[in-house]
Amino acid sequence: MSSSARNKSLPKSKRKGGHPAGKxxxxxxxxxxxxxxxxxxxxLPLAIAPVLVGTGGAVDVSDPGVFHWIRAILCLVVALCxxxxxxxxxxxxxxVRGTDAYRVGPSxxxxxxxxxxxxxxxxxxxxxxxxxxxxxLLVVASQQWWLIAVGAVAIVAAWFYTxxxxxxxxxxxxxxxxxxxxxxxxxxxTMFVQVLNVSQITWFAAVAVGLLACAVLMVNNLRDIDVDRxxxxxxxxxxxxxxxxxxxxxxxxxxxxxxxxxxxLIYTLGWLGMFTLVAAIPxxxxxxxxxxxxxxxxxxxxxxxxxxxxxxxxxxxxxxxPL
Numbered sequence: 608m609s610s611s612a613r614n615k616s617l618p619k620s621k622r623k624g625g626h627p628a629g630k631x632x633x634x635x636x637x638x639x640x641x642x643x644x645x646x647x648x649x650x651l652p653l654a655i656a657p658v659l660v661g662t663g664g665a666v667d668v669s670d671p672g673v674f675h676w677i678r679a680i681l682c683l684v685v686a687l688c689x690x691x692x693x694x695x696x697x698x699x700x701x702x703v704r705g706t707d708a709y710r711v712g713p714s715x716x717x718x719x720x721x722x723x724x725x726x727x728x729x730x731x732x733x734x735x736x737x738x739x740x741x742x743x744l745l746v747v748a749s750q751q752w753w754l755i756a757v758g759a760v761a762i763v764a765a766w767f768y769t770x771x772x773x774x775x776x777x778x779x780x781x782x783x784x785x786x787x788x789x790x791x792x793x794x795x796x797t798m799f800v801q802v803l804n805v806s807q808i809t810w811f812a813a814v815a816v817g818l819l820a821c822a823v824l825m826v827n828n829l830r831d832i833d834v835d836r837x838x839x840x841x842x843x844x845x846x847x848x849x850x851x852x853x854x855x856x857x858x859x860x861x862x863x864x865x866x867x868x869x870x871x872l873i874y875t876l877g878w879l880g881m882f883t884l885v886a887a888i889p890x891x892x893x894x895x896x897x898x899x900x901x902x903x904x905x906x907x908x909x910x911x912x913x914x915x916x917x918x919x920x921x922x923x924x925x926x927x928x929p930l
Contacts, residue, residue, distance in 0.1 A: 637722040646695070657789060669801075681800075684737070696768070697768065702715055743755070757796065781828070794817075808870065826907045830903035864881065867917070876923060883920060894906045
């Protein structure tokens with residue numbers, strides 16, 4: 608059988624060069640609301656949180672009245688643009704691979720056929736480019752030229768999360784990427800470009816922020832575990848199953864608060880961060896006992912809110928706690 612004949616015999620979602628969503632009749636083009644939805648704004652707290660904590664760490668060790676606010680804003684631009692770029696890149700990669708043909712939740716731009724794959728890819732590359740420009744400005748301001756390599760690695764890692772022939776997000780390594788880049792690198796990097804130093808307490812805080820970011824990804828993948836398994840997307844949740852996924856999620860959420868309790872013995876305002884448990888505890892309960900996608904979406908939202916609130920309280924305690 609010729610390659611063209613084999614291609615015609617395959618389902619539309621698997622044909623070489625065919626659109627993964629298949630032809631579902633006339634599909635309306637993506638609206639501005641669809642493109643904004645493609646940015647997945649609910650994930651942006653994961654980008655903001657490490658910048659808050661890293662900036663709080665910088666204020667903590669700086670002289671009174673000294674604050675590199677321009678560098679802090681540039682760090683926020685880098686983090687937000689990388690996160691949005693990752694979201695559009697995932698939309699493109701999962702769409703052209705056919706993974707999103709199995710989705711039961713909100714449709715994606717590429718997978719639904721409402722936007723051309725090249726257009727989605729172009730938007731992803733624009734945001735990666737904006738992150739690179741802001742990062743270069745930080746390098747020039749700090750004169751730490753080796754940070755160019757760190758930024759390049761971050762962009763490459765963002766692309767290969769679901770892009771390329773062997774995306775590591777399909778092999779249970781997504782949480783590791785999130786922990787390293789949206790926990791350690793983003794938090795420590797934010798402080799370093801401002802004061803050229805990373806305090807020990809900020810490294811511990813980076814671990815806490817990374818764990819909360821992992822919790823967001825875990826509950827998201829727990830929601831999608833059936834469709835991901837069907838699509839051959841082997842996330843960590845797919846690999847370890849529902850039971851262990853719920854347990855690991857609980858550890859990801861609660862361990863940062865154990866660290867916060869110890870931290871608060873030195874930075875007294877840190878105790879205010881415990882108010883975040885008002886959102887975190889319900890998220891854990893819903894994830895442990897919830898069964899529907901709607902319930903897990905609520906848990907995801909509460910987890911994102913918890914991560915941002917945790918970071919805000921932590922940053923405030925670093926910046927303003929009397930020692």
